[in-house]
Amino acid sequence: MPTLIRQPNSGERQPPPLTFSTSLFRQISPALYLQRHLLNNPPTRPNGRNPSQCRDFTLTTNSLSHAHGSAVVRSGDTAVVCGIRGEILTIAPGDDPSRFESYNGSPTSAIHACGSRGAGGASWGGLVVPNVELSTGCSKKYPLGPPGGLAQTLSDQLHELVNVTKLVSLDSLRIYDGDNDTTSKMKIKGYWSLYIDVLCISLDGNILDAAWYAIVAALKSSKLPFASWNQIEERVFCDPSRYHPISLRQSLPFTTTFALVPVPASAGGEVGEVALLLNDPDSYEEDEACEILTILSTTDLGTAQGDFSQLSLGKLRTRVEKIEKRGGWKLGISQIEDCTQLAASKAARYIHTLAKEQLTPM
Amino acid sequence: MAAKAPDRRRNNPPSHGTTPPVFLSSASSGAVKPKQSSRPPNEIRKIFLRTGLISSVTGSSFLEIAPLKLSISVLGPRPLPRTSSTPFAAQAILTTEVKFAPFASTVRRGYVRDSSERDLGSRLYQALVGAIRRELYPKSRIEVVVTILDSEDEGDDVNTVYMEEGKTTVETKFWDAGRSERALGVVLAGCITAASAALADAGIEMFDLVSGGVATSFVDEVGLKGKGVGDAVSNKLYVRDPAIAPPEGKVPLATCVLGYMAARDEISELWISGKVGTKNGTAEMDELVDEAIAAARSARGVLNEAAKERVQFIVDKTGTTEPLKEESTDVQMTG
Amino acid sequence: MSSLVVPGQPLGSASAYIPGPGVHIFNGQIIASLVGQVVTTTPPSSSSSSSTNTTTTTTPTPTISVQKPILSTTATEEPNATLLPEVSSTVLCRITRINTRQATASIFSVNDHICGDEFQGVIRVQDVRLTEVDKVKIFNSFRPGDIVRARVISLGDQSNYYLSTAGNELGVIMADSEMGDQMYPINWREMKSTRTGVVEERKVAKPF
Numbered sequence: 029m030p031t032l033i034r035q036p037n038s039g040e041r042q043p044p045p046l047t048f049s050t051s052l053f054r055q056i057s058p059a060l061y062l063q064r065h066l067l068n069n070p071p072t073r074p075n076g077r078n079p080s081q082c083r084d085f086t087l088t089t090n091s092l093s094h095a096h097g098s099a100v101v102r103s104g105d106t107a108v109v110c111g112i113r114g115e116i117l118t119i120a121p122g123d124d125p126s127r128f129e130s131y132n133g134s135p136t137s138a139i140h141a142c143g144s145r146g147a148g149g150a151s152w153g154g155l156v157v158p159n160v161e162l163s164t165g166c167s168k169k170y171p172l173g174p175p176g177g178l179a180q181t182l183s184d185q186l187h188e189l190v191n192v193t194k195l196v197s198l199d200s201l202r203i204y205d206g207d208n209d210t211t212s213k214m215k216i217k218g219y220w221s222l223y224i225d226v227l228c229i230s231l232d233g234n235i236l237d238a239a240w241y242a243i244v245a246a247l248k249s250s251k252l253p254f255a256s257w258n259q260i261e262e263r264v265f266c267d268p269s270r271y272h273p274i275s276l277r278q279s280l281p282f283t284t285t286f287a288l289v290p291v292p293a294s295a296g297g298e299v300g301e302v303a304l305l306l307n308d309p310d311s312y313e314e315d316e317a318c319e320i321l322t323i324l325s326t327t328d329l330g331t332a333q334g335d336f337s338q339l340s341l342g343k344l345r346t347r348v349e350k351i352e353k354r355g356g357w358k359l360g361i362s363q364i365e366d367c368t369q370l371a372a373s374k375a376a377r378y379i380h381t382l383a384k385e386q387l388t389p390m
Numbered sequence: 391m392a393a394k395a396p397d398r399r400r401n402n403p404p405s406h407g408t409t410p411p412v413f414l415s416s417a418s419s420g421a422v423k424p425k426q427s428s429r430p431p432n433e434i435r436k437i438f439l440r441t442g443l444i445s446s447v448t449g450s451s452f453l454e455i456a457p458l459k460l461s462i463s464v465l466g467p468r469p470l471p472r473t474s475s476t477p478f479a480a481q482a483i484l485t486t487e488v489k490f491a492p493f494a495s496t497v498r499r500g501y502v503r504d505s506s507e508r509d510l511g512s513r514l515y516q517a518l519v520g521a522i523r524r525e526l527y528p529k530s531r532i533e534v535v536v537t538i539l540d541s542e543d544e545g546d547d548v549n550t551v552y553m554e555e556g557k558t559t560v561e562t563k564f565w566d567a568g569r570s571e572r573a574l575g576v577v578l579a580g581c582i583t584a585a586s587a588a589l590a591d592a593g594i595e596m597f598d599l600v601s602g603g604v605a606t607s608f609v610d611e612v613g614l615k616g617k618g619v620g621d622a623v624s625n626k627l628y629v630r631d632p633a634i635a636p637p638e639g640k641v642p643l644a645t646c647v648l649g650y651m652a653a654r655d656e657i658s659e660l661w662i663s664g665k666v667g668t669k670n671g672t673a674e675m676d677e678l679v680d681e682a683i684a685a686a687r688s689a690r691g692v693l694n695e696a697a698k699e700r701v702q703f704i705v706d707k708t709g710t711t712e713p714l715k716e717e718s719t720d721v722q723m724t725g
Numbered sequence: 726m727s728s729l730v731v732p733g734q735p736l737g738s739a740s741a742y743i744p745g746p747g748v749h750i751f752n753g754q755i756i757a758s759l760v761g762q763v764v765t766t767t768p769p770s771s772s773s774s775s776s777t778n779t780t781t782t783t784t785p786t787p788t789i790s791v792q793k794p795i796l797s798t799t800a801t802e803e804p805n806a807t808l809l810p811e812v813s814s815t816v817l818c819r820i821t822r823i824n825t826r827q828a829t830a831s832i833f834s835v836n837d838h839i840c841g842d843e844f845q846g847v848i849r850v851q852d853v854r855l856t857e858v859d860k861v862k863i864f865n866s867f868r869p870g871d872i873v874r875a876r877v878i879s880l881g882d883q884s885n886y887y888l889s890t891a892g893n894e895l896g897v898i899m900a901d902s903e904m905g906d907q908m909y910p911i912n913w914r915e916m917k918s919t920r921t922g923v924v925e926e927r928k929v930a931k932p933f
Contacts, residue, residue, distance in 0.1 A: 049837070051839050052817070052834060052837075052839065055833055055834065055839055056817075056819075056833075056872055056899065091459075091540075092459070092493060092494075092539060092540045093457045093540055093542075094493055094494060094495055094496055094540060094541075094543075095493040098493065105444075105445040105446065107443075107444075109491070109539055111491060111492070111493030111494075111539075112493070113492070113493050113498050114411065115403075115408035115409060115410055115411065115498065116408060116409050116410070116411055116412075117404055117406055117407075117408045117409075118406075118409070120406070154401070154402075154403075154404055155404065157401050157402065157403050158401060159400050159401050159501070161491075161501070164461070164463070164489070164535060164537040165444075165447060165450075165462075165463025165464075165465060165487075165533070165535030165537070166444065166446070166447075166463065167446040167447065168446060168447055168448075168465050168466075168468065168841070168842065169446075172487060172533070172535065174399050175399045175400060179399075180399055180400075183400060183401050184401070187401050221403055221404055221408045223403070223492065223493075223498065225491060225492045225493055227491050227537060227539070229444065229461050229537065230443065230444040230445065230446065230450075231446055232445060232446055253411055253413065255411060258414065261551075263412070264411075264412070265412055265413065265414035265551065266411040266412060266413045266414070267413070267414065268413040268414075268415055268550065311446065448806040448807065448841055449806075466841070466842065467807060467809055467841075467842075468841070468842040469842060469843075469844045469845060469884070470883050470884065472845075472884050476883055477883055478882055478883040479883070521732075523749065523758055527807075527809055528809070528880060529880055529883060530809055590731065590732060590759075590760050591760075592806065592807065593759060593760070593793060593806065593807045594807055595732070595747065595749075595758040595759055596732040596733070596758055596759075597732065597733065597749065597751065597756070597758060598732055598733030598756075599731060599732050599733055651733065652733070653733030653734065653735070653756070654733065654751065694731045697731050697732075697760050698729045698731060698760055700760075701729055701760050701761055701762075701793055701794060702729060704793075704794045704795075705729070705762075705794055708794060
């Protein structure tokens with residue numbers, strides 16, 4: 029079906045209309061193509077969703093044989109694989125274990141986020157190490173080779189999220205002296221360090237949400253071998269027959285990302301643009317977005333837990349933990365509230381899917 | 391472990407360095423009892439192969455053979471890199487990259503490709519390059535990117551220390567010497583089959599599809615130690631698509647991996663490692679290669695079906711199997 | 726049995742068919758080189774008359790090819806990812822930068838099909854138009870951002886395809902003015918802004 033590019037205010041001399049096929053129009057003028065779709069009534073995105081609709085997603089956990097925990101998340105055409113492997117950090121004599129404990133105490137992430145990539149290598153306390161790999165041929169836009177700007181940004185964002193949410197509690201990461209009896213205060217001999225690797229297999233926008241959900245689900249599904257300090261051999265050994273889960277924080281936080289796309293203000297003044305919020309943007313929308321809004325929130329399912337069909341949004345108790353908005357567009361409080369509602373319903377679906385994978389959130 | 395220079399583009403582990411978990415096993419017998427498969431030696435494992443799952447690239451495939459899981463993207467034909475070092479190329483330039491995910495094996499892999507990954511990449515290149523009609527795509531490049539998500543190896547046994555009468559034996563008990571060749575061979579054969587499917591999915595013209603096959607020859611444990619060579623030959627057992635665990639009481643002699651174009655009966659890549667006797671002429675090698683070809687032929691059926699997936703989808707959706715033009719009679723298939 | 730073929734599959738004797746796209750010849754056989762449907766087309770009678778002087782038969786040799794079926798019903802046409810610009814193909818491109826000698830462009834469409842990647846091409850100053858070639862100034866013909874219809878005249882060097890806009894139907898088909906609003910063509914070398922009425926110079930393609 030040919031699409032006409034014609035000016036709405038037709039002057040006295042009609043410019044000859046230029047016709048293109050839809051796919052050409054999409055290619056030549058993506059911003060206009062997106063606007064035309066969004067100015068429809070009701071607004072429809074080129075991918076057929078309405079602005080507040082997110083993509084369906086699937087979750088598979090523990091499908092990898094060598095990882096201590098793993099998750100595959102597919103959301104539309106974005107697919108990520110997250111694998112977690114624990115390695116042991118042994119505290120050398122004379123080291124002060126309390127510096128690792130600062131992971132819990134540190135109120136801000138700035139120290140960790142900066143320190144881990146600084147000149148001196150890792151900072152104290154950075155026991156959880158998330159990395160994102162995009163050079164897997166997931167999209168033709170990202171070249172192979174060392175991590176580019178987006179991969180580095182994502183790794184850093186996820187690291188900050190892990191730290192700021194205090195997602196992993198240190199309880200299950202400590203490794204004690206095995207020969208002490210349990211009544212006395214046990215001596216910390218080491219820690220589990222968690223390598224979280226997120227590989228993007230297919231990229232079609234909004235990788236942050238998919239990656240974060242994969243990380244949470246993979247951590248949730250992880251089983252670490254029971255490790256203890258062996259005094260005779262003076263090293264940490266694991267028991268091949270006993271495993272324990274990684275304890276996470278009480279209510280799990282989830283991210284929900286929106287793209288802000290400028291559209292001409294329909295009512296009133298001819299000039300000026302308003303931003304339209306698109307839930308769970310794909311690559312095409314991300315390219316045209318003027319900014320990205322990410323909400324980190326927790327949702328309490330309350331009484332309806334376990335039965336998703338009886339959920340109503342009104343019953344959800346939502347707490348916003350973090351809002352990240354990069355850019356200078358004006359957003360009304362009501363728009364933010366709408367986003368929070370959408371984030372709550374998305375989080376409810378996340379939790380529901382986790383429960384279906386027999387990973388009941390604590 | 392010595393702290394390596396930090397990677398400024400990634401989040402780094404604690405500067406102390408970390409070590410993989412080491413298991414302490416009280417099983418005094420020590421010897422690892424690998425799981426024996428009930429599969430007959432002339433049967434390959436079930437192959438799960440899908441194509442077209444990645445929308446943002448030209449072609450893609452996903453392959454699963456028991457624990458082995460890999461994802462392949464085909465990018466291009468796309469313009470040559472702008473760097474002046476690339477000369478004009480009348481034919482398409484093929485590049486192949488193979489990378490294990492850090493969590494794909496028992497010992498955690500690094501982010502930078504190591505020598506075995508580069509080796510796999512160059513062998514995959516050899517297997518594919520002759521099959522692509524590169525002359526149809528001048529001054530362009532075709533990239534094949536393989537991401538291995540999971541693979542078969544010895545498991546946690548490589549990190550196990552055994553306790554014997556209060557003392558620990560630190561030495562690790564490997565099963566046999568040829569296991570890494572078998573493991574890499576299975577990976578390479580999977581890469582070849584899946585890459586062909588991805589190239590066909592991309593719609594890149596090829597002379598033939600290449601399927602990968604792998605076979606290992608085993609002899610009795612005593613047969614190898616004894617002096618009689620003829621004895622060893624008589625007890626030879628060929629296993630197609632071998633698992634990492636050797637059959638009970640057998641030791642491996644040699645492993646053969648190849649890329650095979652079934653329609654033209656051509657071998658595009660051949661890799662034999664291990665001991666292949668030449669006393670009986672080349673009969674021993676021929677037998678081993680024939681076994682690997684048989685394994686590749688078995689994979690070809692799955693490959694054919696997977697390659698059709700995208701086109702079949704379109705045919706189903708348009709609801710017609712009629713070809714587009716008039717005078718469309720089905721052509722007699724020869725062969 | 727599905728009618729789809731895979732690369733390597735023999736389709737018949739090479740003497741019985743003329744090989745079309747998607748097939749190749751090996752050992753006297755026509756072999757498929759693509760996944761798709763087999764299509765045979767018999768040439769029109771004009772060519773059959775030429776073959777009448779051969780004594781064998783009057784039926785003309787059909788052309789055999791393998792084609793991917795097209796999903797034509799959906800709104801978004803699938804871009805043809807394996808499409809490459811060839812000599813004499815008509816392309817659409819976006820001007821990316823200009824200097825006094827040439828305009829550099831990014832090709833995104835070949836023969837009305839979107840290609841999978843963008844290819845770089847150049848329009849040299851002598852290839853802009855057919856007449857008065859020595860008076861052409863790149864600056865008065867193209868500006869960065871213009872959408873141009875052009876023809877490939879050479880595969881060029883390793884990085885650029887050589888393009889030409891010498892022809893009535895070739896040249897700028899879409900352009901924004903310096904103010905950023907759309908313009909429409911008023912003659913073969915000028916375009917006018919729809920909002921401000923400012924006229925700018927371009928090598929304009931003949932609208933049709």
